[in-house]
Amino acid sequence: MVSVELGFTLGYILVCLCFVAPPSEFRAAGITVQNILAGWLGSEDLHFIYYHVKRTAATTLIHAALPLGYYVGLSIVSPHLQLWDFALAPTPALVYFAVFSTIFCGVVVMNYIWSRKGWERHPIVARLKSLGGNSWRATASNINVEFRRIDKFSSGIGGTRLYITDSWILKSGPYNVDIAHQANVHLHVIRTEDHVISHETGTSIQYLRIAVKQLSQGGKTFTIRLNSTEYGDLKNKLSAPIHAARDVVIRQSLSDMFLEAFREQVSQNPHYTLPEDAPPTEPCIGCMQTQSNIKLVKHCEEGDHGECVQCYCRPMWCLECMGKWFSSRQDQSHPERWLAGDSPCPTCRAKFCMLDVCFIA
Ligand SMILES: [Zn+2]
Ligand SMILES: [Zn+2]
Ligand SMILES: [Zn+2]
Structure with missing residues (x-):
């Protein structure tokens, strides 16, 4: 029994x-x-x-x-x-x-x-009221509208989820939701947690714990936790800077590290000057946010990259989008070969390498 x-x-x-x-x-x-x-x-x-x-x-x-x-x-x-x-x-x-x-x-x-x-x-609702504004319903509908946009940042570990919309930071847990307005917070990376997954492959995960301190009266501080590879996307979506203590070392994602190397190389390449009669540059067609600032001009020698050809497209892309495009065209299992790789122009398909990517002066 x-x-x-x-x-x-x-x-x-x-x-x-x-x-x-x-x-x-x-x-x-x-x-x-x-x-x-x-x-x-x-x-x-x-x-x-x-x-x-x-x-x-x-x-x-x-x-x-x-x-x-x-x-x-x-x-x-x-x-x-x-x-x-x-x-x-x-x-x-x-x-x-x-x-x-x-x-x-x-x-x-x-x-x-x-x-x-x-x-x-x-x-x-009490939290919405503490944020100020005319009425909590107006604040709620503002959050609802922003939440519907597809470009919000979202991430989740266990039962909690984190969302960053254009102006709100939202963290939902089992029994509550923390809400903060981006213009009203200080963010601090308080610590990193390194978790070793496998001794053989050496791959590991790093989690970041970030304190979100609300500056308004009565605003409470809460912490968010995310994978360090998401840190770049998080920063892009935040209007406020994130402070990190000096001893905190944040591991970047592969694409962030590549973008940094890409930017480094492009800034060393010769700059391109727009012809005087050229129309002014337009926003990048990849992100629609930054002004286009890249022109592909073949600078590499025949020996380096035999297949590169001159691209005749007008400037249409920003550095970030061109870097992301370039890395997406590489062999994903061999990141060490990316810097020496080549890629077709996203518009005309002419081949180019990193030496041919020029900032517009
Ligand atoms: Zn862009
Ligand atoms: Zn082209
Ligand atoms: Zn080239």
């Missing part, structure tokens, strides 16, 4: 663990609170704030109900314990029931208070 209870207990603990901190396999299979309640929660993309208000409420309720579920389950698999006959049930079981039913009732009451007047008292 004991083995039935032990088996049930172990099984239940396992199910709870998978539910509270789902391993990636479970998350991939869609067994999370979000997916189970997808119909009620609505769309995160369309209504980010409302979605997370409901999700955090549901998560607190479900997690608080899990210990009671165990009691109910145990009463079914072991009827001889007479768990529902409070005069006969064993004392430890009664204490367990009393404690967890009190907690559950507390969470139910808390959710009821949160949900009144259209979630006016929910902690996420």
Whole structure:
């Protein structure tokens, strides 16, 4: 008889663990609170704030109900314990029931208070109110609009997700969402965590922990954590600079390291002067953000790169986009050969190498 209870207990603990901190396999299979309640929660993309208000409420309720579920389950698999006959049930079981039913009732009451007047008292709404602005609903709709844009930065480790939109930093955890306005924060890399995965290949992961300190009154500081290879993308999306302590060494991603070498080489190449009658340069057609500042002019000797040809395209690309294009055309398994490689011009397909990439003077 004991083995039935032990088996049930172990099984239940396992199910709870998978539910509270789902391993990636479970998350991939869609067994999370979000997916189970997808119909009620609505769309995160369309209504980010409302979605997370409901999700955090549901998560607190479900997690608080899990210990009671165990009691109910145990009463079914072991009827001889007479768990529902409070005069006969064993004392430890009664204490367990009393404690967890009190907690559950507390969470139910808390959710009821949160949900009144259209979630006016929910902690996420309180956070929106603390950000200032005319009304928290206006702030929420501003966040929702920015969240719908596809160019936001997003990253996730475990149950938390980090999003950077044009002006907001959003971090969602199981029970809350941290929200900060980009213009109102100081960011500090506080430490790096190096994790060795394999001794044979030597590949390892570095995580960065960054403190987001809100400068407004009452704004709380929270920390974000991400893979160091995402650091470049994060910086691109942030308008505020990130400070790092001097002893913090951040490992760059391969593409960031390549871009640095690419920029270095291009700045050493001869510069190109636009003819006087040429029209002014337009924004880069790759990113539409930077002015085009690159022209391909064949400078390499015949011996170096026999196949390079002169490209006659007008300047249409910026350095970053040209560097990314160049690295995307290389053999991805041999990064050590990238610097000596060549690539077709993204517009006319004429071959060029890194010696032929010129800044416009
Ligand atoms: Zn560009
Ligand atoms: Zn071309
Ligand atoms: Zn060349």
